[in-house]
Amino acid sequence: MIEIEINGKIVSAEQGSMIIEVADQHDVRIPRFCYHKKLSVAANCRMCLVEVDGVRKPLPACATPITQGMKVFTRSKLALDAQRAVMEFLLINHPLDCPVCDQGGECELQDVSMGYGRDISKYNLGKRAVKDHDIGPLIETEMTRCIHCTRCVRFGKEVAGLHELGVMNRGEHLEISTLVARTVTSELSGNMIDICPVGALTSKPYRFTARAWELSQRPTIAAHDAVGSHIYAHVIHNEVKRVVPKDVEAINETWISDRDRFSYEGLYHSDRVLHPKIKRNNKWENVDWQSALEFAAEKLQAIKPDAIGTLASPSATNEEFYLLQKLMRTLGSPHIDHRLQEQDFSDQADFPLYPLMNVTLDELSQADVIMLVGSQINKEQPIVAHRIRKATLNSGQVLVVNPIDYKFNFKVARKEIATHGDIFKSLEKMLKSDLVKKAKQGIILLGAQALHHPEAANIRALAASTPMKLGFLTSGANSAGAWLMGAVPHRLPGGVETSGKNIQQMLNDHMKAYVLLGVEPEYDVQDSGKAYNALKQAECVIAINSFQTHAMLEYADVILPVTPHAEMSGTMINGQGIAQKFSAVTEPQGESRPAWKVLRVLANLLELKGFDYQTLEDVQKEVAQNCHPALVAGSGKMLNLNRTPQQVRGDSFVQLPKLVRIAGLPIYAQDALVRRAESLQKTSDGIFTGVRINANEAARLGLKAEQVRVTQNDVTLTMPLVIDDTIPDGVVYLPSGLRETAGLGAAYQVIQLEQVNHA
Amino acid sequence: MDMNTTFNLTHNMRTDIDVWVAKFPAEQKSSATIAALSIVQKEQGWLSDAMMNAVADYLEMPKSAVYEVATFYSMFNLKPTGKYRIDVCTNVSCMLCGCDKIVEQLENRLGINLGETTQDQRFTLKEVECLAACGGAPAMQIAGHYYEHLTPEKVDIIISEWEKKA
Numbered sequence: 001m002i003e004i005e006i007n008g009k010i011v012s013a014e015q016g017s018m019i020i021e022v023a024d025q026h027d028v029r030i031p032r033f034c035y036h037k038k039l040s041v042a043a044n045c046r047m048c049l050v051e052v053d054g055v056r057k058p059l060p061a062c063a064t065p066i067t068q069g070m071k072v073f074t075r076s077k078l079a080l081d082a083q084r085a086v087m088e089f090l091l092i093n094h095p096l097d098c099p100v101c102d103q104g105g106e107c108e109l110q111d112v113s114m115g116y117g118r119d120i121s122k123y124n125l126g127k128r129a130v131k132d133h134d135i136g137p138l139i140e141t142e143m144t145r146c147i148h149c150t151r152c153v154r155f156g157k158e159v160a161g162l163h164e165l166g167v168m169n170r171g172e173h174l175e176i177s178t179l180v181a182r183t184v185t186s187e188l189s190g191n192m193i194d195i196c197p198v199g200a201l202t203s204k205p206y207r208f209t210a211r212a213w214e215l216s217q218r219p220t221i222a223a224h225d226a227v228g229s230h231i232y233a234h235v236i237h238n239e240v241k242r243v244v245p246k247d248v249e250a251i252n253e254t255w256i257s258d259r260d261r262f263s264y265e266g267l268y269h270s271d272r273v274l275h276p277k278i279k280r281n282n283k284w285e286n287v288d289w290q291s292a293l294e295f296a297a298e299k300l301q302a303i304k305p306d307a308i309g310t311l312a313s314p315s316a317t318n319e320e321f322y323l324l325q326k327l328m329r330t331l332g333s334p335h336i337d338h339r340l341q342e343q344d345f346s347d348q349a350d351f352p353l354y355p356l357m358n359v360t361l362d363e364l365s366q367a368d369v370i371m372l373v374g375s376q377i378n379k380e381q382p383i384v385a386h387r388i389r390k391a392t393l394n395s396g397q398v399l400v401v402n403p404i405d406y407k408f409n410f411k412v413a414r415k416e417i418a419t420h421g422d423i424f425k426s427l428e429k430m431l432k433s434d435l436v437k438k439a440k441q442g443i444i445l446l447g448a449q450a451l452h453h454p455e456a457a458n459i460r461a462l463a464a465s466t467p468m469k470l471g472f473l474t475s476g477a478n479s480a481g482a483w484l485m486g487a488v489p490h491r492l493p494g495g496v497e498t499s500g501k502n503i504q505q506m507l508n509d510h511m512k513a514y515v516l517l518g519v520e521p522e523y524d525v526q527d528s529g530k531a532y533n534a535l536k537q538a539e540c541v542i543a544i545n546s547f548q549t550h551a552m553l554e555y556a557d558v559i560l561p562v563t564p565h566a567e568m569s570g571t572m573i574n575g576q577g578i579a580q581k582f583s584a585v586t587e588p589q590g591e592s593r594p595a596w597k598v599l600r601v602l603a604n605l606l607e608l609k610g611f612d613y614q615t616l617e618d619v620q621k622e623v624a625q626n627c628h629p630a631l632v633a634g635s636g637k638m639l640n641l642n643r644t645p646q647q648v649r650g651d652s653f654v655q656l657p658k659l660v661r662i663a664g665l666p667i668y669a670q671d672a673l674v675r676r677a678e679s680l681q682k683t684s685d686g687i688f689t690g691v692r693i694n695a696n697e698a699a700r701l702g703l704k705a706e707q708v709r710v711t712q713n714d715v716t717l718t719m720p721l722v723i724d725d726t727i728p729d730g731v732v733y734l735p736s737g738l739r740e741t742a743g744l745g746a747a748y749q750v751i752q753l754e755q756v757n758h759a
Numbered sequence: 760m761d762m763n764t765t766f767n768l769t770h771n772m773r774t775d776i777d778v779w780v781a782k783f784p785a786e787q788k789s790s791a792t793i794a795a796l797s798i799v800q801k802e803q804g805w806l807s808d809a810m811m812n813a814v815a816d817y818l819e820m821p822k823s824a825v826y827e828v829a830t831f832y833s834m835f836n837l838k839p840t841g842k843y844r845i846d847v848c849t850n851v852s853c854m855l856c857g858c859d860k861i862v863e864q865l866e867n868r869l870g871i872n873l874g875e876t877t878q879d880q881r882f883t884l885k886e887v888e889c890l891a892a893c894g895g896a897p898a899m900q901i902a903g904h905y906y907e908h909l910t911p912e913k914v915d916i917i918i919s920e921w922e923k924k925a
Contacts (some may be wrong), residue, residue: 163821168830179826556923635922 004070005121019061019072020048030074031083031112033090033197034149035062038254039158045090045149047112049082049387050074058082079118087117090147093128094198098715101145104198106212109147130175136167136183138190138258139684140207146176146200147370150470152192153337159187159255161389162408167718171551176200181343185684186409187382187667190261191254203272205265205679206242218585219246220574222260223315223477223565224670225381226357228574229256233264233566233585240264240566240586250362251574257382257684259667259674264566266676267589271543271547273561274590284553289591293598296558297605299540303513305332309506311525312338312487313518314476317570318579319619321478321485322493322601322626323611324517330608331490334500335511337489338482340519341448341475341526343666343746345502353495354483357384357575359443365390369439371399371430373463374423375447376406379685384473385409397435401426403449403662404727404733420730421748423450423662424458430468442468445463448475448664452526454656456746473575476671480573484627494627507531513540517595518562520672522551526663529715548671551742560602561592564673568594571623603654656748659697660734661712663747670736688740690720691753692733698723707756710734712745716758766809768817772798776817789820792828796835805836833887840883841876843902843921849886852893861897862886864911870917881922 006019006028013022016043023030033045043063050061053071058078073079082751091113098104130143150167153176156161164184168177178184184192193203215234222229222243229252233240246257276292277284287295300308310328312321316338325336330365339345346744359367364387378385389410392398397413400406414433416426436442444463451457451472464470474480486493489500501509507530514535521531535541535555543556546564561569569583588594596619603611613619668686669675680686691710698704698721706723712734719740727733732751734741745751768776779794795814800806806829815825829835833846841916847865849858862873865884876883892898895907901916906917 163823166823166827168826170831178823179830180822 002066002068003073004066004068006072007074013066015066017066019050019052019064019066019070021057022066023061023072023074028074030061031087031116032062032106034110034151035197036151036154039151039154039195042150042154045147046086047083047090047116049079049086051076051078083116084118087113088121088123090753091117091121091143092123094147094425095127095144096636101142101146101199102140102202102207103196104211107199108197111150117226119508127403128172133177133181134183135178136185136684137187137679138204138262139184139193140202140204141440142200142202143175143177144200145198146523147176147196147198148176150176151195151197152201155195155298156186157189159386159389160188162186167190167203183684187257187259187378187685188255188386188677190258191245191256201469203242205262210236210241211322213256215241219582220566220585221477221580221582222256222262222263223572224259224674225250225257225383225477226474226479226575227257227381227383228359228477228572228576228578228580228759229260229383230580231256231260235586238586240267250360251576252383254257254382255386257502258680259382259670262550263674263677265678265680266547266673267564267566269547269676269678271676272589272592273546273548273559274592275463276561276591277559279557289593289601292401293602293605296542296560296602299542299557300513300515300606306335307337307512308333309501309511309513309516310336310515311340311503311506311517311519311521312336312482313524314340314474314479314482315520315565315572315673316339316478316482316487317565317568317572318478318481318485318623319616320517320599321482321487321572322623323596323603323619324515325486325493325598326610327603327606327608328515330603330610332607334498335489335506336487336500337503338476338479338487340521340744341452342456342502343452343526343748344458344492345504347460348488348490348502349370349497351483354480354573354577355472355474356480356502356577357445358469360576361387363441363707364388364443366394367396367441367443369389369397369435369442369468369469371401371436371442371444373401373427373444373446373459374403374450374453375445376402376404376449377445377473379406379449380448380473380475381575382667399430399433399435399515401430403728403731405728417728419728420656420658421453421662421696422656423453424455424462426596427459427462431462434592435467436466439468442466443471444468445471445473447473449747451475452664452747456745471575477574477664478572480575480577481579482572484573485623486627493623507534512538513542514538516541516545516556517544519543520547520549521544521674522549522742523669524665524671526736527749528736528741529713529743531747532743544598546592547676560598561590562595562598563588563592567592568596570596571593571620579729657750659701659730659732659751659753660748661734661745661751663734663736663741665737666735669735675737688735688738690722692722692724692727693731694725694727694729695723697727697731698731701753703753704753707755710744710755711752711754712749715743717741717744721753764807764809765805766813768799768801768813773817776814780818789824790819791818792820792825793832796825796829800835823894833885836883839876841880843881844883844885844897845874845901846885846887846890847899848888848890848892848897850889850893851914852889853897856896858897858909860911861899861909861914864914865899865918868915882918 003012030048032048035041043060048061134143217232230246230248234242240666247254276287278295311750339477392410400415403418405417418426450459525531530635541556542558544560560645567588571581573579668680705723775798776795779791783790811825815822873886897909898907
C-alpha cells in the first residue's frame with residue numbers, strides 16, 4: 001500500500017492501481033467514457049484527464065499508475081479546462097437531439113456534458129452521419145451517436161470472447177461495425193447495451209417504450225439457470241419494461257446473460273393464463289378461484305392418492321417445492337419429482353443433500369484444470385462459461401468431454417468427442433490425461449449431457465474416482481432447492497429418507513392423475529412423447545402453470561394460473577449453494593396468484609392439516625426449521641461412493657444404439673418463460689434449422705440435405721436435414737424443448753431418419 | 760458481397776504468407792495480417808470479404824480483426840480498382856500547400872470523384888493520408904510513383920502521360 005493525495009485528501013491504495021481506480025474507491029468522481037472497471041484500459045476518450053503535481057500536461061486518470069506521494073487534482077483549472085476541451089471535441093460529431101434518443105435521461109455523455117462541459121460549442125460545420133447495421137434482434141444500433149470509446153469492442157474481445165464488433169476504418173471515417181453484415185451472437189451480448197455510454201447501442205425490444213426517469217427499479221433474481229444472477233427489473237404501470245444487471249461481484253459481477261435480460265418479454269405472451277379455467281364436458285371455461293380449486297380438490301379426492309404423480313419445474317422456489325411436496329405427501333401421494341430430464345436414478349441414494357457446482361465462481365475463475373463433461377456450458381449457464389473463460393485467461397486449462405463438438409468462447413486444451421454418445425468411454429480416455437494428475441485446484445463439472453445420460457450414474461461414479469473435485473451443473477434455477485425441499489421421491493425435506501416413484505416410473509406406470517407445477521411436459525420432460533401420452537391417458541391432470549400450451553388444453557382438466565418469478569416472492573438456491581430471497585417486482589397479472597397461496601388454499605380445501613400459513617414468512621419459517629441450507633451444509637462431496645466406477649459399469653452397462661439421438665434443451669428453450677420471449681427466439685440460437693448428422697452417416701443412410709422423416713418410438717415428424725461435419729459418427733443431433741421436436745422420444749435412444757421422396 | 764462466396768488461398772499465397780508467419784512467435788500468427796493481406800491483394804488487385812475471411816481462417820484469427828486492419832490502411836483496396844491507382848494526399852502539409860486544387864483538377868480531368876474509378880477502368884482516384892512527402896507537398900502517387908510539388912497544370916501533364924501508357 002502506498003499513499004497519494006487526491007484533491008488534498010491523503011488516501012492509501014494498492015501499488016499499481018490507476019488514479020481512476022483509487023478515486024472511485026474514495027468517491028472522487030472523475031468523468032470517463034472509455035474506462036470500464038471490467039475491461040482493459042484503452043485511454044482513447046481522454047475524458048478523465050486530471051492534473052498531477054509536477055507534470056505540465058494533464059494525464060489520463062485511467063492509464064496513469066499511482067506513485068508514492070503523488071498529488072492529484074481532479075478539479076483544478078488545468079484539469080477542468082482539459083475536460084471541457086475534450087467534451088467539446090466529443091460533441092463535434094455527436095447529435096444534440098437528446099429528446100429523440102432512447103438513451104436520453106440515462107446517458108453518460110449527457111450527464112458528463114452537464115457536469116464537465118461547456119454550454120456552447122465553437123463548432124458550426126456539418127456533422128458526420130454513420131450508416132446503421134442490423135446486428136441482430138436484441139441490440140439496436142444508431143452509430144451516428146457513437147463516440148468510439150470501444151467499450152463494446154473490448155467487451156466482445158475480452159469478456160464475451162467473440163471478436164464480432166470491430167473498429168473499422170480510421171480517422172473521421174472510423175466506425176464500430178461488423179463490416180460484413182452479420183449478427184452479434186454472444187450469449188452475453190446485451191451487456192454491450194449497458195456499457196455503451198451513449199445511445200449508439202440500445203435494447204431493441206425496449207427501445208422507445210418508456211423513459212428512464214419514469215421507471216422504478218426493483219431488485220430480483222434471474223430464474224433461468226443455477227447462477228442466480230442479480231437483476232433489476234425496470235417497471236412502469238405494473239409492467240416489466242426491461243431488465244438490467246445488479247452488481248454482485250461473487251455471482252454475476254456486473255454482467256447478465258441475454259436470457260436473463262430479455263426473457264421478461266415472455267411475461268406478456270398471449271399464452272399467459274390470466275383466469276383459473278376448468279374443463280367441463282370437454283369444454284374449457286373460465287371460472288373464479290374458489291370454483292377452480294374446489295373442482296381440482298374434488299378431482300384429486302376421487303383418485304387413490306397412490307395413483308397420483310407430481311412433476312415440478314426445477315426452477316420453482318423453495319417455498320413452492322416445500323408446500324407442493326407437503327401437500328402431496330400429506331394427501332398420501334409420495335410420487336414427486338423435479339428431475340424432468342434425468343434418465344438414470346440408480347445412484348440417487350448416493351447424492352448429497354443437494355447437488356451443487358461445489359466450487360464458488362471465484363474459485364472457478366482461479367482453477368488450474370477444469371474438465372467439462374457433457375456440457376455446452378455457454379448455452380446452459382452463460383455466466384459460468386464466462387468464469388471458465390476467465391480461468392483460461394488466467395492460464396487455466398480446460399478439458400472437454402462431449403457428445404457433440406460444441407463451440408466454446410474459451411480455449412480448450414484437450415477434447416474428447418464421444419461417438420455414439422458414449423460419454424463414459426470418452427471420459428475414461430480423458431482421465432488418463434497428464435493434466436488430470438497435475439491438477440492442484442482441478443474441478444470436474446458434469447453438465448446436462450452427462451447428468452441426463454441413461455448412464456449418468458456410471459459417469460458420475462467415474463468422475464468421482466479422481467482426485468479432482470466434482471461438481472454438477474444442474475438444470476433450472478433451483479435444482480438444489482428441489483432436492484433440499486424434498487421434491488424428489490426418495491427424500492423428505494432436509495434429506496430424510498423415504499420412497500416414491502421417480503419421473504420415469506410415474507410416466508411408465510401411467511398414473512391416474514398428474515399434478516404439474518410450472519412444467520410443460522411435452523417440452524420440459526426428457527421423453528416428451530411418453531410424457532404427452534401418459535398425461536393424455538390420465539383421468540385427471542391439474543396444471544399449476546403460468547402459461548398454457550395446445551397440448552395442455554388437450555390433457556389438462558384444470559389450469560390454476562400462477563405467477564412467474566417476476567410477480568412473486570420466494571427463495572432459490574444457486575449452484576454455489578447460496579440461498580437467495582427475492583421479492584415480486586410487479587403485481588400478479590389478471591387473476592393469477594403466487595403458487596404458494598394456491599397450494600395453501602388447495603390444501604385447506606382438501607382438509608389437510610398444517611396449512612394455516614398467513615404469509616410467505618410463515619412458510620419460510622417452517623422451511624428453515626426443517627431444512628435450512630446452513631443447518632444441513634454437506635461434506636462438500638457430491639457423491640458418497642463406496643463402489644469403484646469399473647465395477648459400476650460392469651454392473652449396469654447401458655447399451656447405446658448404433659444411431660443415437662443427442663438432444664438437450666437449447667439456450668432459449670430452457671423453460672416456459674424463455675420459450676415465449678420473442679426477441680430471443682429470433683436470434684440464431686432461437687431458430688431451429690433442422691436435424692443434424694454428418695456426411696458419413698447421411699451417405700450410409702442414403703439421405704440428402706432436404707426434408708427427412710424423423711422417427712422415435714411411434715412418433716414421426718418431418719423436418720429439414722442439415723449435413724454438419726462437426727457431428728460425430730453414430731449421432732443424430734436434434735434438440736428437444738421445441739415445437740418442432742415435441743412428441744419425440746428421449747436423448748441417447750434410438751432414432752430413425754428417412755428421406756422424404758417427392759413424387 | 761455475397762456472404763456465401765468462398766475464396767481459397769492459392770498454394771503460392773500460402774507459401775508467401777508462411778514466410779511471414781515464421782518470423783513471429785507461434786502464438787502470434789496474427790502479426791502476419793498486413794503481410795498476408797498484401798500478398799493476396801498483389802495477386803487479386805483488391806480484397807473482397809471472402810479473401811479477408813480466407814486470411815482470417817488461415818491465420819486463425821477473428822474475421823473482424825482482419826477487417827479492422829484492412830479498413831485501417833489506405834493501401835488496401837476493398838473494392839476493385841482501375842488499372843492505375845492515384846493516391847492523392849490531403850493531410851496537413853499538402854492541404855496548406857493547396858491540395859484542394861489538385862484534387863479538383865484530378866476530379867475534373869478524370870471525370871470522377873474521390874473514391875471512384877473511371878468508366879474505362881483505367882484510373883481509381885483515392886484520397887490518402889500522409890504519403891511521407893511533406894517536403895514536396897502537395898504530393899500524390901500513381902501506381903507507386905511519387906509526384907511532388909504539384910500544380911493543376913503539372914497534374915494535367917502527368918495524367919496525359921499515364922493515359923498514353925494505358
